[in-house]
Amino acid sequence: MYELTLIGIGTGNPDHVTLQGVQAIREADLILIPRKGESKADLAGVREEIIAKACETPPQIAYFDIPTRHSDEGYLQGVDDWHDAIALRWQAAIAEYPDVTKVALLIWGDPSLYDSSLRIAARLHPQPRKRVIPGITAPQALTAAHAIPINDIGAPYVVTTGRRLRDEGWPANATKVAVMLDGECSFQSLDMAGYDIWWGAYVGMKEEILIHGPLIDVAQQILDTRAKARADHGWIMDIYLLQKSTR
Template identity: 55%
Template structure:
């Protein structure tokens, strides 16, 4: 039976690796690494660099990420895409029959807005599965800005740019963390009613931060994001919005 290890590696900084992650990397026979697609080449290099900080004898199997079919409705599109990725994983693992301890390095944590666990559940036969928790972009963001995630005795909502765009500000929400927002949806909000803390490439040497009243820094964030994406070919960013009490 294959033992599949999903290893949370934080946001790109090798210092984010936990002791548990290091042990899992040391014990793996094979690492599956996506290397083609938008920005995947640089991200593949980052993954292999992280592996190399732990060991110098790792066997890495590169695979091409499929492209989602944009003609399908969103959920159907993602479901079909996950099926295709699972098939690629299975075929790649089959090319290495001697490997029993197989690992995937997952940005942040496998449980937070990441589909690796859902894809792994589609493998047949089902592997034995282990998950190593990682530092999330949410933690890296609040640490970089030196702010608490929540206000005193208050809840926090974590959502996506798509939901903010389609449904607006969540009812009763004071603090909202937004992930997966390539469209900078915060521009649709009333700028004077919110403060924002934004970060890209969190924990990496390329880290960029911006914060302040949304009305004052919104354009700056959009411009910084566009420049950084053009320079690197990819971007991973997130932000925290807090409604100003009135």
């Protein structure tokens, strides 16, 4: 039996890791790091930098390759099968170190918000003891970077994905919507004259890019900036907040 700790590391800035997260890194016997191909090698490098900054003597590190996700049988079934495949990669990596008692994964953002690590962990056999260390979320980092509140006074806000915004449109009764996991810039599906946007990429990192304004005015700037940044770095993580325009 081992303990599996999922450590939220924020949006890539080593300073986002809480003291609790640093302590969990120091206590780990083994840390699993995913590899997503040469074009996204920087993602593993960020995790390595965080580990090196947290402790003088790093724990053992085991790398595993992220399998390809397929959607031949539909999106949800494809995700379900993908999670099964990732769980098998975790198990195989951990099995190479039979004497470890504390295993950790560094989770981008927070393990509770649009991250599947807890669902993947539930597929491990036998089940380890699980511990979660919260991290700064992408919406927190975005609103901090733009120095804005995420909600209006006494009002709720919606967090959703690009796919749902594109397929279902603007959420009913929402005035502010944070959109994550949007590789297709789904704000283009809206009547862009009716919204303001606060967009950010690599938020909190030295590569941070921020754009804000009426959506109709800055949409093309975001599209061009996003495409160039992805080409320059080989990967991109971005998020945006939309608000119905009051003009």
